[in-house]
Amino acid sequence: MAEKRRTIPLLPLRGILVFPYMIIHLDVGREKSISALEEAMVQDRLIMLATQKDAQNDTPQPEDIFSVGTVAEIKQLLKLPGGTIRVLVEGLHRGEIEEFISFDPYYQVQIREFSDVEPKTPETEALTRTAINQFEQWVKLSKKIPPETLVSVVVVEEPGRLTDLIASHLSLKIEDKQILLEAVGVNARLERLCEILGREMEILELEKKIHVRVRKQMEKTQKEYYLREQLKAIQKELGEKDERTAEVEEYRQRVKEQNLPKDVAEKINKEIDRLEKMPPMVAESGVIRTYLDWLLTLPWTVETDDRLDITVAENILDEDHYGLEKVKERILEYLSIRKLTEKMKGPILCLVGPPGVGKTSLARSIARAMERKFVRVSLGGVRDEAEIRGHRRTYVGALPGRIIQGMRTVGSKNPVFLLDEIDKMSADFRGDPSSALLEVLDPEQNNSFSDHYVELAYDLSRVLWVVTANVMHNIPRPLLDRMEIITIAGYTEEEKVEIAKRYLIPKQTTDHGLSGKQISFSEGTIQKVIREYTREAGVRNLERNIANLCRKAARKIVQDQGPVIKITAQNLHTFLGATKYRHAQAEETSQVGVATGLAWTEVGGDVLAVEISTMRGKGKLTLTGQLGDVMQESAQAGFSYIRSRAKDLGIEEDFHEKLDIHIHLPEGAIPKDGPSAGITMATAVASALTGKPVRSDIAMTGEITLRGRVLPVGGIKEKVLAAHRAGIRKVMLPKENKRDLDEIPANVKRSLEFALVEHMDEVLKTALVTTE
Template identity: 50%
Template sequence: MVDKTITMPVIALRGMTVLPKMMLHFDISREKSIAAVEKAMVGDQKVCLVTQRNPEETDPGIEDLYQVGTVALIKQLVKLPNNVVRVMVEGLERTELLTLESEEPLLVGEIEELQVPLDILDPVTIQAMAEIVKEKLEAYGKENQRIAKEVVPGLLVIPDLGELLDQVAVQLSWDYRLRQQVLESVLLEERYALVMKHLITEIEVTKVKKELQSHVKERIDKNQKDYILREQMKVIREELGEDNPLSDSDEYAKRLKALKADKEIKEKIQKEIDRFKSMPGGSQEANVVRMYLDTVLDFPWKKMSKDNNSIIHAQQVLDEEHYGLEKVKERILEYLAVRILTKKGTSPILCLVGPPGTGKTSIARSVAKALNKEYVRISLGGIRDEAEIRGHRKTYVGAMPGRIAEAVKQAGVNNPLMLLDEIDKVSSDYKGDTSSALLEVLDSEQNVKFRDHYIELPIDLSNVLFLATANTITTIPGPLLDRMEVIEINSYTENEKFHIAKNYLVKKQQERNGLTGKPVAITDQAIEKIIHNYTREAGVRNLERRISSVFRKTAREFLEDKSRVIEVTECQLEKYLGKEKVSYNNVNEEDQVGIVRGLAWTSVGGDTLQIEVNVMPGKGTLQTTGQMGDVMKESAQTALSYVRSIGPEYNVPDDYFEKHDIHLHIPEGAVPKDGPSAGITMATAMLSAAINRKVGATVAMTGEITLRGRVLPIGGLKEKILAARMAHVKKVLVPDKNRPDIAELSEEITEGLTIVFVKEMPEVLKEAFVQE
């Protein structure tokens, strides 16, 4: 026993801690450690063992060592090759390392014994603690048979609590850091709490491990049992001579034999079937392969439907189901004619562009009916993930083919009509560019071998007739737009809407509301009034809603009095649809100064804009109001510059525009207005106000102006001309370069209008100003 502060050799241990009453073998190779052992062997064979905080430290100082160590007695010393010494020691008592000095060639430390204050706890408490520890050891032994046989019996016979706690840490092979905590716990209360905490933790961990192992064993046993039972059933059927039903792999092989596909595709599918055969029936990978095989074996690789190649039939179907739309019908019939003559399946990609409600989607359905093709529709609005087009890799959980491959599979043939709806509304994010994925689909040179990430086999899309729809081409990426042939569907005239309503919508809504064959009708004048005063749109979607609303109310009236004949006239519309909801800006009743009527394109058709200009004394500023966009404000500034440049020709004083402010206003300011098509209108209004010349009330105009007074062409001419007719305009001034657009308009649209083509502003002013 150490009874005072003494100096003795010190050995720094790496990755181990020695406790009192602990026997331990370890090897040493550092020169200082070997020298310390030799020094101890010359004396009383005692050495101080202290654990390093960092096992990687090669030359530790006192700050690199734990402060509490153990005095040990060297029991055996064996020298091994390569300057290695094996030492067997027995721990004696806890000590505190006070100082450490390096006396070549060994470490020498000043140490002091740590006395255990046993008198703090009474004997009853100590005995209770010992019994609790032993109970936990027995519980641990129940969970671990090796511990129960080899460790627990020796621990249960130890009477001293301190020795028992130390031996628990020793015999249970705890980590050296945990043993160091036990070594530093001088008070029995602290040591007891620490040992019990880790002992209970080990018991719980052992229980969880046993439960997990039990679950795994049960699962393995069940799989083995199922396999044995299947084999037994197979043998029994063979002995009885009963037909053995086909296994999944045999069924797949049978389906593959009947599949119409290229040789390379069949070989790839056969490899997957061979893989499937070697997999356990209930494994996750087998389910993945099963889903894949179901997909590729159901895919119509070489299965085609027979098209109806009668041009007469196609024209009849298109004429029956759609009024007007001559360009679209002509293009479809041209495609069919070329297909009949060439016997080739290469299809163009047609993109129908037009406002909502103009019948783009229904046209695609009618084309499929006319050609006797299977019809599938893919809505592209809002798609962000490229995998929606190309499919997911098979390795992902929940993987599935892309929408293109899935649509072909759904059609059941490889030559359906596929409608790519709302192609202008695809978007992109971090998962990929959806529009770029569509490039391969829509390119006739690439889609012969389209690759879907899930199917992983080349899919021939050249036989698919693609139709796309869009509201505008401005949001379609250039490369994607380049692969499509754009066919514009413009706004319907009121006459076209009337024929569509009378020939299609009325019959459709009568059937939907259960009024077919019933004494319920709606007059032509009522339809015309609904079109003119209750709807304002480019297409006919709202018109159909209004007609449906009328028939819903008449259905109720019919059920209330079945003997009554119901005919909805224009005078009764207020009863069914309420007050008129649409009004139009008619031309002014008299010619005025500084007021000119312009023409504008909107998403629901055309409209007229009354541009007003006032001139007042000021400092030469231009003020614009009416919620005008930046482009329109620039047009106003350009118009003012032109008017100032021609002022002398109209006897305008040189300083007139420096002493007067000009205020340009477009009423209905809540409607945003932006676009280069009102330049000549604003210039005419400014000059009219400046020289006090009246502008014709029945004149309307559209066109952009340059600084030198040239009139530039504009778009949306059909809608603008329609708006002029509705406003009862007599004369319309149109840029000369828009002659081809006017030539394409039907007489129904231009009837009653005098259209004047203008190249320069002087021509505009001549036609617009009232001759004095």
């Protein structure tokens, strides 16, 4: 390969590359480039053409220009208006920039020139033939080059020149062209050209396949359209209707048959018109159909007639549930008002109580008593606002919220609608469902409830809402404000016995295939199951234990061929095993430093013993028994009160400097908290310091202040029932809790004596045994 060096002007090219033997027009406008052309014209008309790496760069530096380019001869130069020069150049041979001699007023470079003088070899011949064959195939596929051009290219005998001519006709990226230009060796250049041609052929083949596929699809669509239009014309001539027209007419007929509100009918007719004009293949037509089906199946005007017979309703409620007088009374009041006026909106009852007290089943009984339809929606774990308000129709798979879904399911505008477990809702980034429920449960707003999917106001004011919750403090305050709270505290032991006899035992014996003659329960048996095998406010575990007894009895009957199974308090442990719970009993004798308190738990009330021990020490007060912060503060307040009254109580005034006092509540594994044990702990401390025993037949509850005032507490009914169960004869309560005594069953109230106190002095006077 021949090489020689020379110094000539450089013309940087933007977005174009010139190969040897290539003749091309170039438009030059940059000052340095024009100066380079003028200098070349003065000299020997030779100029170095090298391509810029970045076509957007107006002032390229040496590193911005490819080092290998083409030495070209200027054939013609023409000045255009605006200062631009059009120049005709012919590529001569390759050249490599070795050094930039000067930069101003134009680029002057020293180059090394190459010329193709390599001898022909069999490998060169083979590569040349391959390149010509591939180029011919490429021309046939691309159809971008006329056949005469192909002929003029393939007749070239020099391999190097042939390669450059073929490359100049290909639509390649600048980078690929530069690689071919930099391949100085002819064989290397031919190999690279064959690779590029092969790749271009694959791309053209793929383009051809895609084009054929698209064309076939277009032809198929046009054919279908043409046939469909022909079918329409034929059906029109025959007087027949196509499926789509029949569907639209069916929708219109359904609108006429239903007595829909005016705005709803207008909205539906508008959507039917859209469906009629829409091509059947459009995806949105399916969305419109689903929307129309929802609107036409919602009960806009359908109502059931209420049974307003108060006596029948009362009998049904009594038949289904024992006790629960408050709830029953509220339902009967509502029915009475409905009998007098039709305008009253449905109440929103919130039943709050522990699990198993019959909140959900009570809602079913209300529906049965009123002859209304019943629908239940569980809100436990709901954390998406769209579950209440629905999704907007723009989303894929959008649906109305649970409220509208429930109304469609029940098919009535005035059902009993149960929202179960409202205290177990939560909120996250998708919104707060409890806020969305405000519109549902607000009597002033729910006559025009707006669901995002339905997009029309729906009247929920005729619905009788029943809401259930286990605890009240988890219900958001704005929601709580809109509901009528009815607390179901739990059942007394007598009520549980009656429920078991009337409902649970007959139900379980029937479910287990037993008759009343095959199994019998004594009342003592039921009481023992309640006291020693369950600890709950409701009757769910009681029912489970009865079911357990029925299963064991059924097996025994099958094995022993039909004996009568009598379950008594004496043989109960053979069926259910050892007892699981024990209820605290009153102390048999009055003791110093031991007082009986009353506590509230989620499974009812319980009796709580408070024990005090005094020891020689430095006045340290120790509290044990897993007490919460509130209970510890009550103990501190009681202790401070006793210190303040030490002189009146006959206690040494400096006892707190000489004695360590230990306050303990047994059953330390169970967490305890609340202010209810304030007076109990103060009484026990006073007993331990004065040496006077606390009466064993008295149980007490109440909060204490530093001045000795006794403040009211909650859970009175449950606490009194626990005292009755433990054999207590006298219960000491804060005077302000007198109103709560109305809730206590009459039989329990008759068997107990109540002492209502306002001050700690009264408590000590009554509770401490005075020895003469």
